[in-house]
Amino acid sequence: LGTGVITETFPTCDQYTLQGEAFSQAILNDTAVPVPLEEGIKNMAVIDAAFKSANSGRWEAVQG
Secondary structure (H helix, E strand, C coil), X not given: CXXXXXXXXXXXXXXXXXXXXXXXXXXXXXXCCXXXXXXXXXXXXXXXXXXXXXXXXXXXXXXX
């Protein structure tokens, strides 16, 4: 048991800061945005479903 299990440790970071900085650099350097807008929309749909579930006490499907 446990054969092939690999544990990786990463330094602590603030993913939102890193994402914001990468977005800023894309604007400043006129390059592609590293995370497409569609990903943010999908994330918000999941967050909305989580809040709806907390209020209803039931499983809520992600819309979108």
